[in-house]
Structures are given as C-alpha cells and as structure tokens.
Amino acid sequence: MRVFVTGGSGFVGGRLIAALKARGDEVRALARSDKAAETVRALGAEPVRGDLDDAGALRRGMEGCDAVIHSAAHVKTWGHPEEFFRINVEGTQRVVDAARGAKVKVLVHLGSESMFVGGKPIVQADESWKRPEKPLGLYPLTKGLAEERVLAANGQDGLRTVVVRPRLIWGKGDLAVLPEIIEKVRSGQFRWIGGGHYLTSTCHVSNVVEGILLAIEKGRGGEAYFLTDGAPVEFRAFVTRMLDTAGVKAPEGSLPRGVANVLATVAETAWRVLPLGGEPPIHRSTLRLIGEEVTVNDAKARAELGYVGRMTHEAGLAEMRS
Incomplete structure (x- = not known):
C-alpha cells in the first residue's frame, strides 16, 4: 500500500511509520519543520513539507495513496x-477534504476518549456513548468535533472513514504523559x-498501531473503535511502575478529590481573568481524565477488527527499561 501519515514525527506516528515500512508499505508523512522532516525520513518515510493549514501540501502528499x-x-x-x-477541527476538515479530492480509499483518524469529559463519569464507556453537550476543556471539545467531521465524511467520493480511540497511550519514547508526570514529581508538585x-x-503504543492497521483493513465505514491493553489496572500501581522504569520513586502525597476540583476551578478562573503567564497548575479536564476512574470497553474492536492488543504491560514496561 501507499500510505500518507500526519503526525509522523510524534510518538504514535513514529511507531506507525516503522510498522508500515516493516510490512513493505510506501509511506509519505507530513512534516512541518526541518527537524520533523529529518525524523520521518530516518524512519523510512518520504517527507511532505507543510502542515494542517496547507491544503496544497495535504493534497500533494495524498495523491496516489x-x-x-x-x-x-x-x-x-x-x-x-x-x-x-484551527488545528484540531479545521485541520482535520482539510485532511478529509484532501483525502476526498485525492480519491483515497480509507481514512483512519486517531480519536480520544477525552471527548466525553464533561458528561457522566467515563466508566466502561463503549461506542454507543454520546458526546456531552458541554465538553470540559478545549482539547475534549475540539477532538469531539474533529471526530464528528471525519465520520460524517464516510462514503463521500468513495472515502471510507474510521476512528480509533485508544485510552492513555504509553510506552518507550512517550513524549507527553510520563515526562510530564516525572517533571511534576521532581518539582514536588505531584x-x-x-x-x-x-x-x-x-x-x-504498539497496540495503538495494531488497531490502526486493522482499522485500515477491516474497519467499518462511519464507525469508531475503542482500543485498550485489556483489563483495567489500578492507576496508582501502573504509574508507579512506569516511574520505576525511569528510576523515579513515586511520591506518597495525596489530595482529596473535592479539594482538587475546587483548586482547579479557582486556578482556571484566575488564569482567564488575570494577566498570568503559562497555564494553571491544575486543570479540571485533567482531573477527570487521570484523577478518577476512566475505563473503556474495546469489545467491538476485538470482535470486528480481530484486535488482540498483543503488547502486555509486562513486556511494555520491560521495553521501557531497556
């Protein structure tokens, strides 16, 4: 196959390019900087210079894919x-439009369970769940709107659109979750x-890639699929084990959930009305995503896609130590 990837220099994108090349696919990847172009080229993909604002670059990259x-x-x-x-909603719409114009057969979009933040607790969520009327936070809001546009385009100009929604992506090379936790632990803020x-x-991340590749092949048009490692685990125990792979001892300090919610509300209000730099030290959306139970059901992906989630916690943590 010939595949075009956005976000190819990122954590998921890099693993994805490597997997596509390993199975013999030809890969092009959008690159918005010289550094990103070097990264995707080193992985074996052909860089296409541009970003999600550049409809022309998207169309050129997708031609023949x-x-x-x-x-x-x-x-x-x-x-x-x-x-x-601009990036999450309008950028996604440009990706959809370019795919339709280039007569691409299938578009797989990386979604997120965060789109449900602001509604009822995300406990054993499945694909029948509806987005809340007022999502909590700009990322949940715009990811939900982006997914809506992707699914709405299914069948247009022969394009099949599929969404995969992994929960809490982790693994060796993580550029976001674990590094941020480590920073807060070391600064005494965690x-x-x-x-x-x-x-x-x-x-x-390897299971995310597995799900994406299966969605290309078997995903039903206009459908979304949750992806997980399998049975849920205790948050504290899992994060403690991840920190251990980096030689960082997990802290003992705890904050009551009610107090944390009050602090987050006050902090967000202060940052909105006062000329404060940076961002609030705590966010309500973050509390909903990692400060309480968040579990999703991936039975649909296992039944329809043949998804297994082959990378176990033990193997993934061992890889992080290597």
Whole structure:
C-alpha cells in the first residue's frame, strides 16, 4: 500500500511509520519543520513539507495513496481557543477534504476518549456513548468535533472513514504523559488524587498501531473503535511502575478529590481573568481524565477488527527499561 501519515514525527506516528515500512508499505508523512522532516525520513518515510493549514501540501502528499492516517493534533490542556479549533477541527476538515479530492480509499483518524469529559463519569464507556453537550476543556471539545467531521465524511467520493480511540497511550519514547508526570514529581508538585486507588484503561503504543492497521483493513465505514491493553489496572500501581522504569520513586502525597476540583476551578478562573503567564497548575479536564476512574470497553474492536492488543504491560514496561 501507499500510505500518507500526519503526525509522523510524534510518538504514535513514529511507531506507525516503522510498522508500515516493516510490512513493505510506501509511506509519505507530513512534516512541518526541518527537524520533523529529518525524523520521518530516518524512519523510512518520504517527507511532505507543510502542515494542517496547507491544503496544497495535504493534497500533494495524498495523491496516489490508498490510505491516510491522521494522528496529528494540538494535544494541550490549555491555550487559545483559536489554535485548538484551527488545528484540531479545521485541520482535520482539510485532511478529509484532501483525502476526498485525492480519491483515497480509507481514512483512519486517531480519536480520544477525552471527548466525553464533561458528561457522566467515563466508566466502561463503549461506542454507543454520546458526546456531552458541554465538553470540559478545549482539547475534549475540539477532538469531539474533529471526530464528528471525519465520520460524517464516510462514503463521500468513495472515502471510507474510521476512528480509533485508544485510552492513555504509553510506552518507550512517550513524549507527553510520563515526562510530564516525572517533571511534576521532581518539582514536588505531584499529588495522587484521592489516593490514586481507582481503575484506568491503558493502551500501549504498539497496540495503538495494531488497531490502526486493522482499522485500515477491516474497519467499518462511519464507525469508531475503542482500543485498550485489556483489563483495567489500578492507576496508582501502573504509574508507579512506569516511574520505576525511569528510576523515579513515586511520591506518597495525596489530595482529596473535592479539594482538587475546587483548586482547579479557582486556578482556571484566575488564569482567564488575570494577566498570568503559562497555564494553571491544575486543570479540571485533567482531573477527570487521570484523577478518577476512566475505563473503556474495546469489545467491538476485538470482535470486528480481530484486535488482540498483543503488547502486555509486562513486556511494555520491560521495553521501557531497556
């Protein structure tokens, strides 16, 4: 196959390019900088210079491709609304439009369970769940709107669109989750919320790639699929083991959930109305995603795609230590 990838220089994108090349596919990857171009070239992909604002670059990259994998996104917890909408919503729409124009057969979009933040607790969520009317945070809001546009395009100009939603992506080379936790631990800012003794679903980056490749082949058009490593695990125990792979001892400090919610609300309000730099030290959306149980059900992916989730926690943690 010939595949076009957005976000190819990122954590998921890099693993994805490597997997595609290993099975003999020809890969092109969007690269918005010289550094990104060097990264994807080293992985074996042909860089296509441009970004999600560049409709021409997207169209050029997709010409002659069989599939498009859209993994690029503005993954932040705080910032200007215009930037979130420009990248996550309008950028995704440009990807969809370019795929339709290039007569691509299938588009797989990397979604997120975060789109449900702001509604009821995300406990054993499945694909029948509806987005809340008022998502909590710009990332959940714009990821939900992006997914809506992808699924709405299914069948247009012969394009089949599929969404995969991994929960809490982790693994060796993680550029976001573990490094941020380590930074907060070392600065003394990290606290377990309510002790951290609640369940969470997780999805190793190799399992994310497995799900994406299966979605290209078997995903039903206009459908979304959750992906996990299997049975949920205790959040505190899992994060403690990840920290251990980096030689970092997990802290003992804890913060009651009610107190954390009050602090997050006050902090977000202060950062909105006062000329404060940076971002709040705590966010309500983050509390909902890692400060309480978040579990999703991937039975649909296992039944329809043949998804297994072959990378276990033990193997993934061992890889992180290597």
